[in-house]
Amino acid sequence: MGALQPLHLLLLLGLILLIFGPRRLVATGRALGQSWRALVAGWRQGQSAGPALLARPCPRCGQWSTESARYCTACGAALPS
Ligand SMILES: [Zn+2]
Structure with missing residues (x-):
């Protein structure tokens, strides 16, 4: 029951x-x-x-990119997803 x-x-x-x-x-x-x-x-x-806009640093140059960005805006390296 x-x-x-x-x-x-x-x-x-x-x-x-x-x-x-x-x-x-x-x-x-x-x-x-x-x-x-x-x-x-x-x-x-x-x-x-929000503040999470710059969420990931570039693995090559260290430039911070937006969470949705697939490539670094500074050097063009592919960002890890
Ligand atoms: Zn970069």
Whole structure:
């Protein structure tokens, strides 16, 4: 008793489908996905605008580059990912 078993989850899912209807469930899922994407996008923007902008030193010349940069801006060496 107490723990949720797969059958219980299935019954719960069926009940939710019965109450809200499949169409509304799909819309809810889509809205959830959109807010999740917006959250991730905002998080990425905040990260790139923050103090972590200069995150990696160049292995060849020591020049600090942005986290997203693939090549050193000073000497052009490939940066480790
Ligand atoms: Zn360099």
